[in-house]
Amino acid sequence: MATSTIPMARGLPGIGSVFDMARDMRAFLTESYLEHGPVYRMRLLNQQFTVLAGEQANRFLARHGTKHFRSFEFWSGFNAWFGAARSTLSADGAEHAAFRRTLKRGYSREYAVERMDGMIDIARREIAAWPEGKPIPAVPALQRVVTDQVGTLVAGVSPRPYNDDLVCYVHGLLSATIVPRPYLRWSPRFRRASAQVDKLYHEVIECHSGSMRERHGAEPDLIDDLLNLHESDPKFFPEADLKIAAMGPFVAALDTVAGTCAFMLYALLRHPDVLERVRDEADALLTGSAPPEQALREMDAMHRAAMETMRMYPVTPLLVRTAANSFEFAGHRIPAGERVMIATAVPHYLPEFFPEPERFDIDRYGPERAEHKQPYVYAPFGLGPHRCLGNGFAEVQIATTMATVLHEVDLDLDRAGYNLKTTQIPMPAPAESFKVRVRGRRGAVQPLAGRKPWGALGAVLGGALWGALGAEAAREAFRSMTPAHLGRRPLIR
Numbered sequence: 393m394a395t396s397t398i399p400m401a402r403g404l405p406g407i408g409s410v411f412d413m414a415r416d417m418r419a420f421l422t423e424s425y426l427e428h429g430p431v432y433r434m435r436l437l438n439q440q441f442t443v444l445a446g447e448q449a450n451r452f453l454a455r456h457g458t459k460h461f462r463s464f465e466f467w468s469g470f471n472a473w474f475g476a477a478r479s480t481l482s483a484d485g486a487e488h489a490a491f492r493r494t495l496k497r498g499y500s501r502e503y504a505v506e507r508m509d510g511m512i513d514i515a516r517r518e519i520a521a522w523p524e525g526k527p528i529p530a531v532p533a534l535q536r537v538v539t540d541q542v543g544t545l546v547a548g549v550s551p552r553p554y555n556d557d558l559v560c561y562v563h564g565l566l567s568a569t570i571v572p573r574p575y576l577r578w579s580p581r582f583r584r585a586s587a588q589v590d591k592l593y594h595e596v597i598e599c600h601s602g603s604m605r606e607r608h609g610a611e612p613d614l615i616d617d618l619l620n621l622h623e624s625d626p627k628f629f630p631e632a633d634l635k636i637a638a639m640g641p642f643v644a645a646l647d648t649v650a651g652t653c654a655f656m657l658y659a660l661l662r663h664p665d666v667l668e669r670v671r672d673e674a675d676a677l678l679t680g681s682a683p684p685e686q687a688l689r690e691m692d693a694m695h696r697a698a699m700e701t702m703r704m705y706p707v708t709p710l711l712v713r714t715a716a717n718s719f720e721f722a723g724h725r726i727p728a729g730e731r732v733m734i735a736t737a738v739p740h741y742l743p744e745f746f747p748e749p750e751r752f753d754i755d756r757y758g759p760e761r762a763e764h765k766q767p768y769v770y771a772p773f774g775l776g777p778h779r780c781l782g783n784g785f786a787e788v789q790i791a792t793t794m795a796t797v798l799h800e801v802d803l804d805l806d807r808a809g810y811n812l813k814t815t816q817i818p819m820p821a822p823a824e825s826f827k828v829r830v831r832g833r834r835g836a837v838q839p840l841a842g843r844k845p846w847g848a849l850g851a852v853l854g855g856a857l858w859g860a861l862g863a864e865a866a867r868e869a870f871r872s873m874t875p876a877h878l879g880r881r882p883l884i885r
């Protein structure tokens with residue numbers, strides 16, 4: 393029998409729990425769960441949410457997510473900025489399943505594995521530009537690597553010249569999705585970023601036009617799959633919905649993979665014993681003779697360290713939905729139309745599932761303990777119908793990127809003994825104060841003298857060409873010097 397009173401999480405008059413969430417959302421959601429149980433309410437400024445938390449909530453989302461929750465309302469504002477009526481994240485039911493079928497191949501683990509050498513080349517090129525002995529803010533440095541990897545290998549266009557604009561645009565939109573920001577539309581910086589993102593989109597579409605495709609003989613990628621869907625069923629997938637989908641590869645990793653790699657770097661630098669194990673595997677991947685897929689599988693400590701990072705520092709600790717109909721959960725009635733938060737990462741810090749949850753311990757995931765295999769307690773990629781479609785891709789990307797970083801450079805924390813600070817909006821990430829220093833180079837790439845012409849030298853020439861010749865001429869020059877093996881297809885078609 394459902395009871396009616398749902399407890400309210402602590403908060404301040406007028407603003408609700410904004411400060412607590414901004415301090416550490418995963419921690420606050422867990423504290424509130426321990427105080428109130430699996431259902432409680434929370435206010436953030438003028439919005440109220442019903443929070444479902446704990447193993448029971450994760451189980452409910454996985455089993456009944458399709459029936460009881462809608463994603464549309466939460467993401468509709470985000471869609472509107474792109475001029476779209478729908479997107480994968482906002483679609484529900486049969487429409488949503490059709491979107492997932494179209495995106496599946498381009499975001500798959502197999503697609504990523506086939507392009508591992510391209511990922512490594514891109515990471516090497518960026519790392520070659522990291523100065524020795526100077527503080528390097530970790531998150532932006534890793535954002536440049538991972539956004540270039542996904543953009544280049546999944547959408548056929550390198551977003552390097554657009555990096556800062558992508559960050560500004562996506563962070564503006566994500567923040568506005570959480571807390572309304574009516575002034576965003578008039579911000580000169582945001583407007584400039586928006587215009588640049590538009591330019592990137594047109595470049596992507598131009599590169600996938602019939603004549604360009606024939607000219608460069610590239611393999612079909614995710615953008616081709618989207619264009620095919622549009623051509624075959626324009627009523628279901630009109631041109632207005634194309635831009636948000638085509639920009640997916642440029643934003644999918646920007647905060648998720650970059651944030652996770654940065655958290656992982658911090659954890660490894662604080663745990664030299666684990667760092668050593670992971671680095672040995674990285675050396676084997678980059679210099680060994682095993683085929684990439686086998687070497688990837690053999691990186692046991694690397695995978696465990698990535699899993700432990702995503703347990704302790706989940707970049708998506710909650711999901712937002714609307715109750716599609718009234719339902720009962722944990723003895724409470726949740727009315728139709730209620731805004732619901734599912735705090736998927738709460739079990740990550742419950743000692744009954746993960747003993748000593750504050751400890752970075754990669755042995756949790758060994759066959760003897762296998763703590764992540766308890767049902768519905770480990771959910772870094774979400775659960776239910778919208779569970780991350782790129783999770784396999786992301787795992788390959790994290791392992792490959794971290795392996796390249798650890799193989800190429802010896803890093804130190806910029807300030808010895810630094811204790812991690814985080815930002816929480818738009819998503820949890822290490823704060824700007826998390827900086828590293830290159831102590832020395834140990835891999836193949838030397839600064840400004842790349843082993844290969846498209847290594848560090850390519851990066852420098854690319855930047856210079858872009859400035860001196862203009863974007864089109866620079867792209868043409870890049871095309872002619874791009875190795876065929878980079879992602880097994882040209883960098884830019």
Ligand code: HEM
Nearest residue numbers: 480481644645648649652708773774778780781782785786
């Ligand atoms: C550490 C890295 C990542 C994390 C933690 C992560 C997490 C998530 C989560 C929690 C969702 C579900 C959102 C919701 O239910 O509202 C999601 C959706 C999605 N992710 Fe990821 N993600 C990561 C990386 C990636 C990458 C690299 C790609 C693509 C290459 C990707 C593609 C997608 C797509 C397409 C969806 C939409 C799925 C749908 O709505 O059906 N993700 N991700």
